[in-house]
Amino acid sequence: MSLNNKILLGAILGLLLGYVLRNYAPDSTLTNSIVYGASLVGSLFIGLLKMVLIPLVFSSIVVGVANLRAHQQMHRVWQITLLCFAATTSLAIILGLGAAHLFETGKGLSLHLFEANLQGFEASQLSTAEFLQSLVKNVFVNPFTALSQGNILAVVVFALFIGVALAVNGQAYPKLHALFNEGFALCMQLVNWIMQLAPFGIMALLLKLVVAENSALLSTLAQFMAVVTGTTLFHGLVTLPLLLWLFTRVSPLQFWRGARPALLTAFATSSSAATLPITLNCLQNDLKVSPQVSGFVAPLGAQLNMDGTALYEAAAALFVANLVGLDLSLGQELIICLTVMLASIGAPGIPSAGMVTMVMVLQSVGLPAEAVAILLPIDRLLDTVRTMVNVEGDMVTSLIVDKHSA
Numbered sequence: 001m002s003l004n005n006k007i008l009l010g011a012i013l014g015l016l017l018g019y020v021l022r023n024y025a026p027d028s029t030l031t032n033s034i035v036y037g038a039s040l041v042g043s044l045f046i047g048l049l050k051m052v053l054i055p056l057v058f059s060s061i062v063v064g065v066a067n068l069r070a071h072q073q074m075h076r077v078w079q080i081t082l083l084c085f086a087a088t089t090s091l092a093i094i095l096g097l098g099a100a101h102l103f104e105t106g107k108g109l110s111l112h113l114f115e116a117n118l119q120g121f122e123a124s125q126l127s128t129a130e131f132l133q134s135l136v137k138n139v140f141v142n143p144f145t146a147l148s149q150g151n152i153l154a155v156v157v158f159a160l161f162i163g164v165a166l167a168v169n170g171q172a173y174p175k176l177h178a179l180f181n182e183g184f185a186l187c188m189q190l191v192n193w194i195m196q197l198a199p200f201g202i203m204a205l206l207l208k209l210v211v212a213e214n215s216a217l218l219s220t221l222a223q224f225m226a227v228v229t230g231t232t233l234f235h236g237l238v239t240l241p242l243l244l245w246l247f248t249r250v251s252p253l254q255f256w257r258g259a260r261p262a263l264l265t266a267f268a269t270s271s272s273a274a275t276l277p278i279t280l281n282c283l284q285n286d287l288k289v290s291p292q293v294s295g296f297v298a299p300l301g302a303q304l305n306m307d308g309t310a311l312y313e314a315a316a317a318l319f320v321a322n323l324v325g326l327d328l329s330l331g332q333e334l335i336i337c338l339t340v341m342l343a344s345i346g347a348p349g350i351p352s353a354g355m356v357t358m359v360m361v362l363q364s365v366g367l368p369a370e371a372v373a374i375l376l377p378i379d380r381l382l383d384t385v386r387t388m389v390n391v392e393g394d395m396v397t398s399l400i401v402d403k404h405s406a
């Protein structure tokens with residue numbers, strides 16, 4: 001059986017086993033021991049991915065940018081990448097707002113249903129101005145601090161600078177250029193090994209997720225969850241594949257076959273960053289995207305391009321507005337669009353990052369930031385699908401850029 005199929009099987013088994021344990025042996029010793037084992041395996045898998053992440057992000061961006069052949073190609077890659085990021089995120093926001101309007105999520109629900117959650121919860125205040133300030137402060141830092149603290153955005157920026165310097169004047173530093181190339185190849189070798197563990201890692205993570213989910217709030221928020229999940233899936237199954245087909249003629253089936261390990265890992269880990277090693281592997285080996293383009297677009301996308309998160313935040317803002325009975329004006333909805341765009345760019349690719357930047361979106365139009373407490377208990381579940389679509393957006397962009405920048 002190919003690794004790709006083993007990963008799918010692992011995901012299905014994890015979900016099934018989790019379901020069986022949850023329903024037929026809740027809180028038994030057997031279930032507790034299995035969940036303990038699963039969290040060990042899951043942590044090992046995520047730990048290995050994180051171990052290779054920083055050297056991989058750094059070397060892949062340096063190599064990706066440095067190897068872009070000419071300035072002309074560099075410009076095209078930049079332009080198409082940013083255009084695709086902006087276009088797919090905007091479509092996601094429109095879809096999120098549209099769906100929330102259409103289904104009027106949150107209307108008719110009463111706030112006191114959530115009193116228990118709201119009690120004692122204090123949202124840390126994060127205004128747009130402060131957010132922008134901390135973003136800038138976090139991005140331009142000592143590269144060694146960034147590398148050692150795992151500050152990916154700062155690593156990305158430093159790697160971009162080094163990559164551009166090598167692309168512009170590579171002949172002056174041939175040894176360093178060769179060193180980065182070899183470093184990148186070496187990281188990918190490690191990724192290949194870690195991927196052998198992916199079927200077990202994904203199975204363990206999904207099993208744990210299903211067993212641990214708290215179902216009390218799920219029924220109250222079922223409609224909102226269904227709308228968000230359905231719309232996110234629509235973006236992932238219709239909008240993105242359609243764009244891909246229009247611009248590259250790659251069929252959705254072909255894409256799914258090649259992208260499957262990365263999408264399932266994103267689903268199970270809820271982290272675009274942790275998934276990145278596998279995203280790169282799929283792009284280069286299965287979808288045949290050149291290492292220059294994928295090495296540049298995917299790490300950047302894992303940080304900046306989050307369609308699923310943007311869609312979720314837009315829909316969630318409207319949900320909260322309905323819940324507290326606030327009718328948003330057109331101007332306020334435009335403000336939401338803008339802050340959601342910023343918030344999805346600023347959210348790091350880690351689990352529940354979208355929840356933190358959500359505060360900023362709520363505050364931008366005067367909605368109570370404490371409402372995040374209502375969304376938190378269901379976030380781990382929603383994060384699965386939105387992270388999957390976040391990663392899909394990066395992969396689709398890589399394919400489009402690859403096709404049109406050659």
Ligand code: ASP
Binds near residue numbers: 273
């Ligand atoms: N978990 C998401 C990601 O890593 C970010 C989010 O919380 O929306 O892409």
